[in-house]
Amino acid sequence: MTVELVRSSASDSDVLFAARVSTQGEQTLGDAGTEATGRDRGLINYLMRDRHGSPFEHNSMTFYVQAPIFVFREFMRHRMASYNEESGRYRELRPVFYTPAPERNLVQVGKPGAYEFLPGTAEQTALVAEETRAASVQAFAAYQRMLDAGVAREVARIVLPLNIYSSMYVTVNARSLMNFLSLRTKVEGTHFPSFPQREIEMCAEKMETVWRELMPLTHAAFNANGRVSP
Incomplete structure (x- = not known):
């Protein structure tokens, strides 16, 4: 951040x-x-x-x-x-996406209002990183294809995930x-x-x-x- x-x-x-x-x-x-x-x-x-x-x-x-x-x-x-935020309607967004660091807690224990987050396993950490990167790459490729085809930025951006x-x-x-x-x-x-x-x-x-x-x-x-x- x-x-x-x-x-x-x-x-x-x-x-x-x-x-x-x-x-x-x-x-x-x-x-x-x-x-x-x-x-x-x-x-x-x-x-x-x-x-x-x-x-x-x-x-x-x-x-x-x-x-x-998010x-x-x-x-x-x-x-x-x-x-005042930058606008995806008026500028092409950059392919910069957030992936949680390995030390980020991943597991929710308890229920809303009375829970805590604990570290994930090595497998969970690897899964989060892999799936986040894959989804981000795929979404930005779709965004770029629409822009290349002449689709307006305000429409093309709808495929981008919240971690951009x-x-x-x-x-x-x-x-x-x-x-x-x-x-x-x-x-x-x-x-x-x-x-x-x-x-x-x-x-x-x-x-x-x-x-x-x-x-x-x-x-x-x-x-x-x-x-x-x-």
Whole structure:
């Protein structure tokens, strides 16, 4: 999975000035210093703990993401971000397909809502790799034959499987990102444990790494309060 920060306007000071306007009025933006104080940390933790969420919305991060289409379907269930994806109607898609790595867990044990994934056998791992590659090659060959015959891209693409890669921009604020991370990462000690599909979790982990560097106080408060979005 590829996740890159394209641009951002996001820092802990964005949370602080937005929160302090409620008690100090105008000009709180100029109050933000370069070094965080204990008072700053306390305010951010208070906002997170008591779920005063709107101060965490006054920032923006835009990520470039490359991932299989089935991952994008899960992304877009989160209606808290802005998305723009490459179009199979307007450009010829590239023959890039996702095949699970050998360490990817393959076996589901239990039932929906109460299950876990465990490693597969060597035979299962080989089968997944072989069948995924074969289906991808066959599908892309059919796609190419239709294009060569003059069929429109928007029609030819219907034979392509969900493991073909796509790319998109995702623009999100910290509050929305925390909502996404609370559902798409599995971290010990969370108030509400989540069990995401591994492929979208890989994207979420990379987004969290970037966000942690941009807003370390907010990230620390998020973890300290059980990774619950305010």
